[in-house]
Amino acid sequence: MISIIVAVSDDWGIGSKNELLWHIPEDMKRFRKLTMGNTVIMGKKTWESLPKRPLAGRRNIVLTDIPGEVVNGSDTAYSIEDAIGKSGNDGEVFIIGGGTIYRQFMEVADRLYITHVHRNAPADVYFPVPDPGRWEIVESNDFVTDDENRLPYSYVIYERKKG
Ligand SMILES: NC(=O)c1ccc[n+]([C@@H]2O[C@H](COP(=O)([O-])OP(=O)(O)OC[C@H]3O[C@@H](n4cnc5c(N)ncnc54)[C@H](OP(=O)(O)O)[C@@H]3O)[C@@H](O)[C@H]2O)c1
Structure with missing residues (x-):
């Protein structure tokens, strides 16, 4: 099972100047819980953007050309195929970014965990919009952050349509 996990703005932005666009502690906790004990695959820029690396308790696979x-x-x-091979192909493997890596794994992923953050934010990296002909929403939950900005967001799970 290959799963993509990402947080996107309303216009599908995911990052700017090699940083995230927001800080939502609840979303970070969920990311940690879902990925813990599993393999995570990321591009080298995302690796370099991590405040603490490797991500503890997870096998960290980093792609470089x-x-x-x-x-x-x-x-x-050194390639998508190499990363998949090194992931060992058991359990759930999480693709954790960034933009170049998401785009390449969209063709092989089975599931998308997308946190839709309901705001527009200036970005320089975007997530590819899932084709509704190929992806269906299987779960959706709405929340609002506790901080004073009251930032609304939704956890949406998409699965690849069968057939
Ligand atoms: N919102 C979110 O959920 C989220 C999650 C993760 C990241 N982000 C954001 O995304 C941004 C970074 O994304 P990005 O697209 O600039 O960079 P990236 O995808 O993290 O990394 C790009 C690098 O990965 C390597 N790479 C890519 N495809 C490869 C392949 N097929 N084979 C081998 N190596 C490959 C290359 O490394 P070399 O240059 O070494 O060759 C490339 O320069 C940041 O702003 C970050 O904060 C957001």
Whole structure:
């Protein structure tokens, strides 16, 4: 099972200047809970953006195009196929970004955990909009953050349509 996990703005922005667009502690806790004990796959820019790396309690696979480069603290992979092979193919494997990696894994992913953050924010990296002909919503829950901004967001799970 290959799952993408991402938080997007209303216009599908996911990052700016190699940082996230918001800080939603509840969403970070959910990310940790879902990914804990599993393998996470990310691009090198997302790896470099992590405040603490590797992500504890998870196998961290980092993609780079640079032949022979070893990203210290991770299992380094050099192609999408290499990353999938190194993930061992058991349990749920989480694709955790960023934009280039999401785009490439959309073709092979089975499930999308998308946190829709209901605001528009200036971004320089975007998530590819899921094609409604290929993806169906299987779960959706709405929340509002507790902070003074009252930032509304929804957890939406999409699964690839069968057939
Ligand atoms: N909102 C969210 O949920 C979320 C989640 C994660 C990240 N983000 C945001 O996304 C942004 C980063 O995304 P990004 O698209 O700029 O970078 P990225 O996807 O994290 O990393 C890009 C790098 O990955 C490597 N790579 C990509 N495809 C590869 C392939 N097929 N084979 C081997 N290596 C490959 C290359 O590394 P080399 O340059 O070493 O060759 C490439 O430069 C940041 O702003 C971050 O905060 C948001």
